[in-house]
Amino acid sequence: MRFEADTLSVNRGLRRVVQDVSFSLGEGEVLTVTGANGAGKSTLLRALCGLLPLAAGRLRLAGLGEGEDDPLIFREHLHYLGPQNAMKAALSIRENLAFWRDFSGGSDGLEIEQALRAVELPHVADLPFSYLSTGMRRRVAICRLLVSKKPVWIVDEPTSGLDRSASELFAGLCRAHCADGGILVAATHLPLGLGKAQTLAMETLFTVFEGDAFFDGEEA
């Protein structure tokens, strides 16, 4: 399985935020996306998940067979960890994680207890999510990637709110994911301590569509 991008461009409204990004990741490989605030890291990651339309370029999850060219189809094989935690504050940790496990239909991931132990929070399963501190919430959000198994992780600022040891913990989980043949795309300011990572440094673009090309966000 390979995750490939060929000269991707992404627009937000009238602005081009990502221009001509290409990469090719094989099993066990990591891409770290770096860049200043507003450089388009989040936009790129959302586009990789098919959450934003591509203005140009191609995205491929090779080895999937039918639909490998269409982000709207292959995105079900991605785990996306966005800036928010995607957990309901009123529900308990167990309910939250069980929901995501059932909803993504995966039963081949870790048990909820195991996953919580992996992020060193074995004692919180039955507490409401809202009782946790920021760092603990983030760690629970990371658990979502563990309870159902998917080959590609796309994580946006995964360690925001995490202290040094928790970041180390996450880096360890990522290494385990890659050792298992997984692919990882991470946008982060902090070094994750991952070996043999490709790096994509993004720069802030101020390209606005010229004259005739700006209307649909497509090149005319």
Add this chain to the structure above:
Amino acid sequence: MAALLGRELRVALKAGSGALMGVLFFLAVVTVFPFAIGPDLNQLGRLGPAILWIGALLASLLGLDRLFALDREDGSLDVLVLEAHPLMATVIAKCLAHWLVSGLPLILATPLFGVMLNVPPLGIAAVMATLAAGTPAITFIGAAAAATAAALPRGGLLVAVLTLPLTIPVLIFGITATNGALFDPDPFTAPFLILLALTLFSAVLGPLAAALMLRHSAE
């Protein structure tokens, strides 16, 4: 989908206020009417079905804007959209859950409010039947507007403004069927069947539009 339905219901019941707030608003609307038109029981009995319907219509619009906005705020919406399920099924499950916690309590509260408005028992039964047939349509139509407004500040008002004109047919046939049950020459079955048809139609159109909207505007 069962998982989603369960989660939505649990969230609504845990956060508590959601369902009860709708009923409370319903009660407030019903209470305000006699002050506006006078406490004459005969008149209230005549206008009762209409008052109940308007109250239920407004109350079911109340929570609609949060249908997707909350999921968007905590980031769940992205993950929901990402998963393998047809987006339309996800939307329908969310609508169903929303109706169960906000529409159904309104119907269950109708007998009490109906008695207060001096609506005869047959009328109350008719209002309950038409509400049960009609309020899902309001949720489904509103879902499209809610999906549009999920990302917007002051989205709630916009949802109401976009949804209300589209729910006029539901209101018309709901009231007509109720009056048909109460007053002899008017028919009940025909408008009631049209009401059901409207609901089924909305159950397709609304989620379809909402899914399209969520797919395109997950920015």
Add this chain to the structure above:
Amino acid sequence: MNQDTQTLSPAPSWWMRLANPTRFMTFADRVIPWLAGLAAIVAAVGLWLGFSAPEDYQQGATVLIMFLHVPAAWLAMMCYSVMSLSALGTLVWRHPLADVSLRAAAPIGAAFTLLALVTGSLWGKPMWGTWWVWDARLTSVLVLLIIYLGLIALARAIEDPVQAAKPLAIMTLVGFINIPIIKFSVDWWNTLHQPASVSRFARPAMDAAFLYPLLVMALAYTLFFFTLHIMNMRNEILARRIRVLKLRQAGR
């Protein structure tokens, strides 16, 4: 997406050629004076025909309002059809100007709808002795006005016009599919409640003396609509170019 444009480009029909905003601007500049002039001439002819029409035996001189009122109501509906076509253009054919066209048409449609309501009300006063009756037609048009205003509110609520395009197109189509249903239900509601007062309104066949001025006025309104529509599209394109310049300035 890019492939779409590439497959389309080998056969540039005038339709796709206009997709280029610069070309559209030249086209608009050339066409607007002609359309506007033609609209004025046809309107003058229509009004002259209308004023020379005989007085209606029932309605007297007030029948003249019809020549302003009925075409406005027709145009209110036509404009929504134009918007729905534009919405399809955005969603299905990805025509770059479709979204501009939709946005430009909405306020014009709302204006024609309002005009239909106001003239209808002015007509209603001598006819029914009241400014407003909950007659099926008036009520449907009122609902149409609310839908127009809702769409305009939606368009203005999303700051970036390009990001607003798809939500706006989808809501426009939802409205389009619902309008016949609303019309049908309002008619149903009306037959249940309406006293006979309006029935004399429904005349079996319109006399040719009224029909011709009406048709000419409808043509004038249509020409006027397209003049306004193209002018407003031009404004919208200019507004977007200004936006681009400002964004570029922000980036410097």
